[in-house]
Amino acid sequence: xxxxPVAIVTGGSRGIGRAIxxxxxxxxxxxxxxxxxxxxxxxxxxxxxxxxxGRAVAAQASxxxxxxxxxxxxxxxxxxxxxxxxxxxxxxTSQGRNDLLSATEESWDAVFDTNLKGxxxxxxxxxxxxxxxxxxxxxxxxxxxxxxSSISAFATSTNRGDYCIAKAGMEMMTWLFAERLAEHKIxxxxxxxxxxxxxxxxxxxxxxxxLIAEGLSPIRxxxxxxxxxxxxxxxxxxxxxxxxxxRIHVDGGFHIRRL
Numbered sequence: 001x002x003x004x005p006v007a008i009v010t011g012g013s014r015g016i017g018r019a020i021x022x023x024x025x026x027x028x029x030x031x032x033x034x035x036x037x038x039x040x041x042x043x044x045x046x047x048x049x050x051x052x053x054g055r056a057v058a059a060q061a062s063x064x065x066x067x068x069x070x071x072x073x074x075x076x077x078x079x080x081x082x083x084x085x086x087x088x089x090x091x092x093t094s095q096g097r098n099d100l101l102s103a104t105e106e107s108w109d110a111v112f113d114t115n116l117k118g119x120x121x122x123x124x125x126x127x128x129x130x131x132x133x134x135x136x137x138x139x140x141x142x143x144x145x146x147x148x149s150s151i152s153a154f155a156t157s158t159n160r161g162d163y164c165i166a167k168a169g170m171e172m173m174t175w176l177f178a179e180r181l182a183e184h185k186i187x188x189x190x191x192x193x194x195x196x197x198x199x200x201x202x203x204x205x206x207x208x209x210x211l212i213a214e215g216l217s218p219i220r221x222x223x224x225x226x227x228x229x230x231x232x233x234x235x236x237x238x239x240x241x242x243x244x245x246x247r248i249h250v251d252g253g254f255h256i257r258r259l
Contacts (some may be wrong), residue, residue, distance in 0.1 A: 004055060006080040007236070008126065010063050010119075011090030013042035015198035016148060018085055019225030022047050023233045025054035029085065032076045033058045055080070063090045063118030066111075073125050082133050085236050086126040088119035088170075089148040093200055108162045117145060117167040120173055123188075127177065131184045135185035142185030144165065144236045147174050148191040148228070151251050171247060178245030187244040189235045194251025196223040219252035224240040228259070 007024045009194035011017040013035035014122070025031045026032055031049060032058055042058035053100035059075035061068035073160065076083045092114050095107035123145050130143035137155060144193050152160065153167035171190055177187040194217060230252045249255045 001135045003081065004028050004030045004031070005084040006030045006082050007075055007085035007087060008034060008076055008083055009089055010034045010072075010122065011088045012087075013038050013058070014089060015200065016193065016196060016225045016228050017087075017089040018045050019229035020089060020148075020232050021051075021056070022048060023226070024095075024236065025049040025056055025083070025230035026052065027237060028054075029236075030055040031051045032056070032062055032071055032072070032079070033061070034090065036062050037247075043069050059144070062114075063088075063122055065118075067122070069122045069125055072122070077129075078216070083126055083129055085144045085146070086123060087122065087146045087148065087236075090117045090118065091148070091150075091200075094163045097159045100158045100161045103161050109121075111162040112166050114198055115163070116169050116173070119170065123147075123173070123177055127181055127184070127186060130186055133186070142187065142238075143181075145177060145181070145186065145188045146232050146235060147188070147190045148232075149174075149190045149247070151192060151194050151208060151234035152253055154193065154255070182244055187235070187241075189244070190247040191228060191231050191235070192247050192249050192251065192255075193228045194223050194249070194254045196225060196228060197229065198225060199211070217252035217254040218256065218258075221252065223250060223252060 007029040009021045012021040012033040046056040057079045061072040150167045152164045174190040
């Protein structure tokens with residue numbers, strides 16, 4: 001029996017990450033559901049996948065920590081012997097949402113360590129693993145790295161400067177890895193969600209309810225985690241084989257400049 005391809009989904013226990021984990025499992029991937037602290041939520045995702053006939057395992061790790069990133073990859077290899085896809089979804093918002101003129105170094109470091117540094121060095125780690133294993137096994141599937149960005153990469157929020165800058169940096173990170181890894185058949189994408197119903201947006205639901213009703217985006221509804229998961233599945237399954245480095249907007253058309 002041929003082993004399934006394997007995907008690591010960081011921050012895979014809730015919200016967008018949970019939806020991506022379930023979607024990739026339904027596409028035939030064995031999924032490593034990474035979580036930082038909520039073991040119960042990760043266990044629920046694993047149980048949901050297994051009940052549907054898929055394969056999954058939960059793995060605790062903080063992507064901000066070098067040793068934890070190594071531990072996460074080791075968990076994938078221990079349980080499934082390989083890794084084919086990395087989805088860099090783990091992220092935190094600006095701590096305290098302070099105005100730009102009172103932003104703190106502590107928040108900057110926390111946001112960058114998780115949202116950008118962690119994604120960069122985990123991508124490096126996983127890319128080297130994919131290259132090594134495919135040199136040995138000549139796997140024709142190649143690999144995929146998918147970075148979950150945000151419209152905050154190009155839409156300013158002066159009370160979340162560190163978050164916006166980290167997400168903007170993720171686009172350049174996507175381009176860099178896309179260029180470097182193409183020769184190894186590893187394609188890299190930036191999936192860019194808009195206003196998505198999740199734990200992160202729950203505290204500002206009333207604000208966005210009003211903005212959406214007033215036409216924040218051409219499609220006047222909240223995005224759902226499943227909208228993002230569908231886009232991730234599309235690029236992971238290889239539906240766009242002559243593309244890499246692309247940003248895929250999942251934002252209801254928010255990115256369109258309008259008069």
